[in-house]
Amino acid sequence: MKQLFILFAAIILIVLQSCCNTDKAFIEDNVQFAEQQLNNAVNAIEKDGKFPRSIKKDRTVGFVGAYDWTSGFFPGSLWYLYELSGNEQWKQEAQRTTHWLEKIQHFTGNHDIGFMLSCSYGNGFRLTNNPDYQTILINGAESLSTRYDSITKVIRSWDFKGGTKDGHVWQYPVIIDNMMNLELLFLASDFSGNEKYRNIAIQHANTTIKNHFRDDFSTYHVVDYDTISGAIRGRYTHQGLSHESSWARGQAWGLYGYTMCARETGDASFLQQAEHIADYIMHHPNLPADKVPLWDYHAKDTTFYPTWIEKLPPLTEAWRDASAATITCAALFDLSQLSETKGADYYQFAERLLHNLSQHYRSTSNKYFVLEHSVGNLPSNSEVDVPINYADYYYLEALVKFKNLTSSK
Ligand code: GLY
Numbered sequence: 001m002k003q004l005f006i007l008f009a010a011i012i013l014i015v016l017q018s019c020c021n022t023d024k025a026f027i028e029d030n031v032q033f034a035e036q037q038l039n040n041a042v043n044a045i046e047k048d049g050k051f052p053r054s055i056k057k058d059r060t061v062g063f064v065g066a067y068d069w070t071s072g073f074f075p076g077s078l079w080y081l082y083e084l085s086g087n088e089q090w091k092q093e094a095q096r097t098t099h100w101l102e103k104i105q106h107f108t109g110n111h112d113i114g115f116m117l118s119c120s121y122g123n124g125f126r127l128t129n130n131p132d133y134q135t136i137l138i139n140g141a142e143s144l145s146t147r148y149d150s151i152t153k154v155i156r157s158w159d160f161k162g163g164t165k166d167g168h169v170w171q172y173p174v175i176i177d178n179m180m181n182l183e184l185l186f187l188a189s190d191f192s193g194n195e196k197y198r199n200i201a202i203q204h205a206n207t208t209i210k211n212h213f214r215d216d217f218s219t220y221h222v223v224d225y226d227t228i229s230g231a232i233r234g235r236y237t238h239q240g241l242s243h244e245s246s247w248a249r250g251q252a253w254g255l256y257g258y259t260m261c262a263r264e265t266g267d268a269s270f271l272q273q274a275e276h277i278a279d280y281i282m283h284h285p286n287l288p289a290d291k292v293p294l295w296d297y298h299a300k301d302t303t304f305y306p307t308w309i310e311k312l313p314p315l316t317e318a319w320r321d322a323s324a325a326t327i328t329c330a331a332l333f334d335l336s337q338l339s340e341t342k343g344a345d346y347y348q349f350a351e352r353l354l355h356n357l358s359q360h361y362r363s364t365s366n367k368y369f370v371l372e373h374s375v376g377n378l379p380s381n382s383e384v385d386v387p388i389n390y391a392d393y394y395y396l397e398a399l400v401k402f403k404n405l406t407s408s409k
Helices: 002-044 073-085 088-099 113-128 131-145 176-192 195-212 248-265 268-282 322-338 343-360 389-407
Strands: 051-055 061-064 173-175 222-225 232-236 374-377 382-386
Touching (some): 051 382, 051 389, 073 389, 113 131, 113 176, 131 176, 176 248, 195 222, 195 248, 195 268, 248 322, 322 343, 322 374, 322 389, 343 389
């Protein structure tokens, strides 16, 4: 009997060991590939202050300056490479490119400062404890908080005059993406002890739960508020197929945003919201077998085609959005640790997705980005089926989370 038990224990140990080795090899292979691609990207930078964003139609790298909403993702990816590889070269490159964003700390022109600073300086602080980074993050949170309004009870996303393709002109547009910027506010309250930032984040998240979601927990892209009464003027899309369709990246931003709010506050209503959004994504009938969504969950569903269809590029291809998949993947690894009832399902889904992205979405047509097949803004015919820096950023974040979770098993 005792011998049988020893044999059984030995078999379990061998199986566990071989799983561990497989995970380790999987992570190492992907890190190596990412190092190769991002090394080429770093070498392609010709001018300080210019961040690789995507591949342009002429197949060259498209660069952006510090004020572009995607500017923080490239330094952030370099911080993740440093974390994944331990290689000091990545730390130096991450520091160098992060410092190019110092000048935006007082920028109040839109809500994106949360993305720009949390991904760059936020990761930088997490990995180095550099106190100067803390000051910049607090200043950034102060800038972001100037966009909060006590009547609408949300942070305004955009200032540019604009509206929808069917003629609605917005007054106070708030997009679901804005949930991502709240992380900067939580960080700043932790650093400064000033609860103002945290309170704004919580209020924004509560208002967004109330106003942004449909009964099935899919999210609208844009909610427009009346600046005098705070009432909702309408719910719309900007980057999705139509007002009532589900733009894939929007669902992913919502999932990530509420998972992060649940982690930061321990509030059960945020956790429940994240679980509902996760369930919407994971069980959507239009989700392809490899779990990488179409750019819009209704891209192939003609009943969702909008009145302005003639203004859209041809919808013959149902493009995937790998960026939505990477954001979902990173969020689900976190949610798997927060959700008592469904944690195992979320983990399994995220692990499968990470493998699928690594196997089928790695760049083959360019040497500067890790993944391809993302969609930036299809209705504007911009960045359709391209590599894009935020897909790489959240992919590397998912790899970090997967690595931490497998090594703690
Ligand atoms: N926040 C812009 C986007 O997701 O495209």
